[in-house]
Amino acid sequence: MNELIEELQGKHVMLMGDFNYPDIDWSSLHSQSRNGQSFLDSVEDCFLTQHVQDPTRSDSMLDLVFTDEPNMIDKVEIMGKLGKSDHNVLLWTAEVKVNSLTDSKRIRDYRRGDFETMKRELCMTDWDELLAGTTCDAWSTFKQRLVDIIEKHIPDRKIQVNKWKKAIWLTHKALRLVQKKHKAYARYKDTRLPAYMKAARAAHEAVKAAKNSLNSASIQLTHHTLTD
Numbered sequence: 001m002n003e004l005i006e007e008l009q010g011k012h013v014m015l016m017g018d019f020n021y022p023d024i025d026w027s028s029l030h031s032q033s034r035n036g037q038s039f040l041d042s043v044e045d046c047f048l049t050q051h052v053q054d055p056t057r058s059d060s061m062l063d064l065v066f067t068d069e070p071n072m073i074d075k076v077e078i079m080g081k082l083g084k085s086d087h088n089v090l091l092w093t094a095e096v097k098v099n100s101l102t103d104s105k106r107i108r109d110y111r112r113g114d115f116e117t118m119k120r121e122l123c124m125t126d127w128d129e130l131l132a133g134t135t136c137d138a139w140s141t142f143k144q145r146l147v148d149i150i151e152k153h154i155p156d157r158k159i160q161v162n163k164w165k166k167a168i169w170l171t172h173k174a175l176r177l178v179q180k181k182h183k184a185y186a187r188y189k190d191t192r193l194p195a196y197m198k199a200a201r202a203a204h205e206a207v208k209a210a211k212n213s214l215n216s217a218s219i220q221l222t223h224h225t226l227t228d
Helices: 002-007 034-045 115-124 135-153 172-188 194-227
Strands: 014-018 063-067 077-081 088-091 102-108 156-162
Touching: 002 034, 034 172, 034 194, 063 088, 115 135, 172 194
Parallel strands: none
Antiparallel strands: 014 063, 077 088, 102 156
């Protein structure tokens, strides 16, 4: 599950289902189990917002709804049970706008290049005559000759480029601390070491503060709108 969530980083997404992490306290963003904390870390690293606030099965909050934008969902309502299921039905309204973050560009496909012909043309070139003049002129001429041969004998191809955009609510400080946490894990490969735990705690607090700041701003904006 953690790998799936990490694959969603940078994508416009809504993720929902029975995740079965009863030990996670979503109000404090803390878990009593190692698996739960690992899942929580993945959610925070991908800057996802969890919208369910009340228990969905007995006293446990098992069914969750995640989005990459905090304001995509206003509130999740807990309805009654459906049929013989012991889980409650969740109801929410999502505000979704279609805005493609995918672009394309063309690059040289060197695997399909005709290098034998390129070699022949280079060997047939009269370099003494072509590179006559100053060093600067010779370099410009040499470079242009190579560019012309590449464009002639190496085809290009179209590729898709995903543009990752920082979440609007995420501060640059929080982003730096999350990146520092990733570097600490890449270096030590152990979440129990003090260096990693310190970096993870700092990133966790910064992300939580950024989310709280957005929520406060949203509440103030709503208050001003209602009083105007």
